[in-house]
Every structure is written in structure tokens, then in C-alpha cells.
Amino acid sequence: MAFDLDQIRATAQRVAASHGLDVVEVEYQGGSKHRVLRVFIEKNAGQRAKLAAAAKSGEPEAAPSGVDVDQLAGITHADCQRFSQDFGTVLDVEELIPGADYTLEVSSPGLDRKLYGEADYRRFAGSMVKLQTFEPVAGNRHWQGRLTEIKEHAIVLDLSAVRQKGKSKKKPADEAVEIEFSNIEKSNLVPEF
Numbered sequence: 001m002a003f004d005l006d007q008i009r010a011t012a013q014r015v016a017a018s019h020g021l022d023v024v025e026v027e028y029q030g031g032s033k034h035r036v037l038r039v040f041i042e043k044n045a046g047q048r049a050k051l052a053a054a055a056k057s058g059e060p061e062a063a064p065s066g067v068d069v070d071q072l073a074g075i076t077h078a079d080c081q082r083f084s085q086d087f088g089t090v091l092d093v094e095e096l097i098p099g100a101d102y103t104l105e106v107s108s109p110g111l112d113r114k115l116y117g118e119a120d121y122r123r124f125a126g127s128m129v130k131l132q133t134f135e136p137v138a139g140n141r142h143w144q145g146r147l148t149e150i151k152e153h154a155i156v157l158d159l160s161a162v163r164q165k166g167k168s169k170k171k172p173a174d175e176a177v178e179i180e181f182s183n184i185e186k187s188n189l190v191p192e193f
Contacts, residue, residue: 003028008096012039015087020044021079024109025116035102037091040109041083043074075108111191118181121150124189129157131187137179144190145177154180 009026016023024040084106091097091104115121115129130144137143145157160175 003098004096008037008091011090011094011096012087015090016041016083017044019079019083019086020046021075021083025114030102032099033101035097035099036105037097037102038105038107039083039087040107040113041075041079042109043079080106080108112188115187115189118150121147121155121181125150128161128190128192129155129187130190131157131179132185133179133183134185135183137177137183141185143177143179148176151178153182154178155184 005026005028008028009023012026013023020043021041022044024042025038026040027036027038029036029038084104087106088104092100115124115131125147127147128144129147131142133141133143135141143157143159144162145159146161147155148158149156156176156178158176
């Protein structure tokens, strides 16, 4: 049987949905002996809304202070364990990964999560973002700033939100930069404490 990452991703989403979760990303790495399938999960929008309501009502331990609950993955160790058991069983029964030797890792996307597509940029508008472009924009491929606007085909980063490092405390020539979605190679949230 051939390896089909799209089929594995669809199966992961089906199992995740049965637990009130969404699959953020599926990664497969390694060769014949050291294969790892990583699945990043988060609470689905409905579950995140319940967490947000609990936080607003003042329930203890509903959310860390100062953090918008809707932006958090809301994943617990128990969520990862339940998903891992169910998804691992489906992988083995349906033989979606040829050969028996592989490691399944399940986790939350983390505070410095990757951003995938326009929906993630809209969800995390107002957050600090670090990204790399395929082609230079204004002579630079590496950018960090606050995600202030999401346009139809681009995002806008506020560069003034970043504290300048090093001896030179020069003010950037432009306070904002617009970057096309098609030019974003990779991007991550930058945790703020």
C-alpha cells in the first residue's frame, strides 16, 4: 500500500472531529527506520467558544490571564492522549502507514504556532508575527511585526511594534509593510508575555 498524506490528514480530521478537535497540521518525517508522524491538534471553534465563555464567567483555570481564549489551542494532555489512542488504532487497522515501525506524536501547535493560510491570519490579527518570504520585500526576506490588517491577497505588519535590538536604535524607514500571501514562505506567532 502506498503512503498517502492527504488520506492520513483526512482521517486525522475525522477522528479529531469526534473529539471536538481540529487538525492544525500533519507532518511526516524520516526514512525507513526512524519514521515520525506528527499531528498538531486544537479545540475546534465551538470548543474554544465554550472556553472563552467560561473564562468570561470567571471560572477558575479557564484561561491564563491576559490571553484571549479564542486564540489558544485549548489542548490538554488528556486530549492528546485520547486522540493519539483513537487515531493510532485507525492508522493501524486501515494500514494507512505501510510497515509497523513508526512513531505517532500528537501535540498542541504551541505558543509559537505556525500560521497556515488566510483563516489563521484573520484569527490571529493583532498578534506579533515572525515570517520569511520567498522573494525579498523592500530588500528583506525576514520580517517581524504586529499583524494589523488582512487584505484580500496580503497582510500588513506594523514594524513599530518590534523593540529594536543591538546598538543601532534606528527607526525603520517604513512603519508598516504589506506582504502578499503567495510570497509568504513560513510564518509563526511570536509569544508575548
